[in-house]
Amino acid sequence: MRISIIGTGMIATEVISMLRTEGKGIEITSLFSHSDKDKAQSLAKANRIARVYTDYTQLLKEDDADFVYIALVNSAHYDYVRQALEADRNVIVEKPFTTSLSQAEDLASLARSRNLYLFEAVSLLHTPNFKLVKDSLTRIAPIHLVQCNFSQYSSRYERYLQGDIAPAFNPKLGGGAMNDLNVYNINTVIGLFGEPLTTTYYANRGHNGIDTSGTMVLSYPTLTATCTAAKDSSSPSFTIIQGEKGWIRIPTTANEFGSVEIMEGGKLTSYQRNAYESRLTHEFMDFKDVWEKKDYKRMEEWLDTSLAVVKAIEAK
Numbered sequence: 001m002r003i004s005i006i007g008t009g010m011i012a013t014e015v016i017s018m019l020r021t022e023g024k025g026i027e028i029t030s031l032f033s034h035s036d037k038d039k040a041q042s043l044a045k046a047n048r049i050a051r052v053y054t055d056y057t058q059l060l061k062e063d064d065a066d067f068v069y070i071a072l073v074n075s076a077h078y079d080y081v082r083q084a085l086e087a088d089r090n091v092i093v094e095k096p097f098t099t100s101l102s103q104a105e106d107l108a109s110l111a112r113s114r115n116l117y118l119f120e121a122v123s124l125l126h127t128p129n130f131k132l133v134k135d136s137l138t139r140i141a142p143i144h145l146v147q148c149n150f151s152q153y154s155s156r157y158e159r160y161l162q163g164d165i166a167p168a169f170n171p172k173l174g175g176g177a178m179n180d181l182n183v184y185n186i187n188t189v190i191g192l193f194g195e196p197l198t199t200t201y202y203a204n205r206g207h208n209g210i211d212t213s214g215t216m217v218l219s220y221p222t223l224t225a226t227c228t229a230a231k232d233s234s235s236p237s238f239t240i241i242q243g244e245k246g247w248i249r250i251p252t253t254a255n256e257f258g259s260v261e262i263m264e265g266g267k268l269t270s271y272q273r274n275a276y277e278s279r280l281t282h283e284f285m286d287f288k289d290v291w292e293k294k295d296y297k298r299m300e301e302w303l304d305t306s307l308a309v310v311k312a313i314e315a316k
Contacts, residue, residue: 001288003092004030004063005049006056006080007071008040011094015071016047018278026288029065032056056080060087066291067092067117073167074174078103081118085110090117092287096183096313097306099174104310108303117299119287120306122187124257126283128273132260133241133248134192139264140243146193146225147240148185150254151213154231160206168231169210176211178203178313182229184254186309188239189218189225195308196220199315204232218312255279 003019005012005028019026030051033040040052053059060068060083068084069092070077078098084091085107097120098104111118124130137143156166167173168180178201190196196218203214213230239250245264252258256279260271276282290298 001025001067001291002027002029002065004028004032004059004065004068005071006032006068008033008036008043009071012071013043015069015280016043018280019284020047022276022278022281023284026284030059030063032059056083060084060089066090067287070094074099074179075172078107081107082110085114085116085118088114088116090291092119092121094121096174096179097310099179101310101314104307108307111303112300115296117291117296118303119299120302121283122184123255123279123283124184125187125191125302125305126286127257128275128282129250129257129260129271130191132271132273133250136248136262137192137241139262140241140246140248143223143241143243145242146189146223147238148188148226148254149228149235150181150185150237151228151230151233151235152181152237153234157212157232165208169206169208169212171208171210177213177229177231178211178216180229180231182214182216182227183309183313185227185229185239186216186218186312187305188254189227190308190312191305193220193223193225196225196312199312206232
């Protein structure tokens with residue numbers, strides 16, 4: 001599978017490194033940067049990427065990659081995905097999928113109408129540990145409570161307090177604790193239990209209105225889930241699923257889903273089924289597998305989850 005990388009930020013760099021070391025069978029054809037050509041050329045040279053583009057339209061016309069992978073600021077996702085789909089390109093886009101439900105529905109409709117593959121890169125959903133949890137829910141059912149916490153004190157928070165606002169703290173660019181961190185928690189809950197009946201978000205907001213931390217409550221007929229995330233403070237990150245017959249705990253950040261503990265019948269068992277060092281490898285291997293097998297139904301199932309997550313966030 002051949003991929004063109006759109007962006008040169010931290011996550012794009014992490015993906016490039018992963019594809020060079022663990023992402024077997026995936027080739028990077030080109031790299032795009034709209035603002036920093038020198039950085040793009042340096043990154044391309046260090047990773048033996050043949051071509052660098054600064055014109056996205058030109059890339060979509062010339063590059064023969066099977067997918068474009070969009071790793072830009074959140075507010076740019078919709079426009080760049082739409083341009084790629086209109087050029088009949090398959091797309092992988094970083095989370096959050098879009099910043100509004102209308103945008104998400106438009107992209108999903110366009111991809112389906114052209115029979116194109118559109119994947120959101122949410123790492124946890126593709127890990128064997130996540131699949132283990134999903135398969136194990138019946139062992140502790142009925143389930144009544146879920147608690148998720150993904151809190152990391154941001155290295156940019158002090159600058160934000162002084163008025164130096166990075167994209168992660170800019171509401172116009174789709175920043176904030178919800179879109180940066182809590183989106184992983186919400187994917188965990190919706191990935192396991194489906195679309196909630198209602199959602200409510202209780203946010204702590206900074207001087208420009210951005211949510212620096214907050215808790216979303218997702219309500220189901222017999223289950224309540226709380227999803228907490230913070231960029232203005234820190235705590236141990238975890239997910240706990242509580243059922244009448246036991247509990248399941250993921251004692252890592254939601255994006256990693258690094259291990260699983262299951263308490264059942266008074267016995268605690270620990271599992272670690274993820275197969276790669278990078279938290280990103282499983283998702284790209286899944287994307288490659290689905291594309292090669294032409295398993296469009298599976299792609300659509302993931303796309304439905306993306307839509308449900310955007311809907312839950314917007315309904316807050």
